[in-house]
Amino acid sequence: MERKDWLLQYGSLKEGLHHFDYHLDNDFFDSFEQDLVLNGHVNVLLNVYRSENYLQLDFKIEGTLGKECDVCLSELDYPIKGEASLHVKISDKEIEDEPDLIQVPTAEIELDLRQHLFDYTLLQLPMRIECKDSVNRKECDAELLSKLNQPEDDEKPANEDHPEWQKLKGIFKN
Ligand SMILES: [Zn+2]
Structure with a gap:
């Protein structure tokens, strides 16, 4: 089922594996104050493994992001494909910060994935973007x-x- 919002209602998830689909479109990228991408069409398949006090979120990310070519400044659609994981500990005890590990208090029942979806998608971009690697242009x-x-x-x-x-x-x- 395609999700229309970015809240993962994990409080109602049974223990085990669950699948979610997200589509990040121009409205999604426009909703951030950013000049990193011009636009985007990205599908995200999210597998959530839930246990009593723990969630593992595996994101599969595929689509295109609109960028300016680093060589000729033309607008291009850059293809991205990659994966990311986020670990969520459900606990009221303080834990040390680690990359890709967050903690939520036991009273919480939902997790806002909006910023995570944005960050993980942008992480799929290389440092340098050129027309020859885009889907809509062959050369500069x-x-x-x-x-x-x-x-x-x-x-x-x-x-x-x-x-x-x-x-x-x-x-x-x-
Ligand atoms: Zn170019």
């Missing part, structure tokens, strides 16, 4: 590239701090 935009590589003022090379460069980037974004 030659016209944009030649503009980017040609400084407007011959004496000063274009760089990130140059005001002309900032202006140029603004134009490409529109």
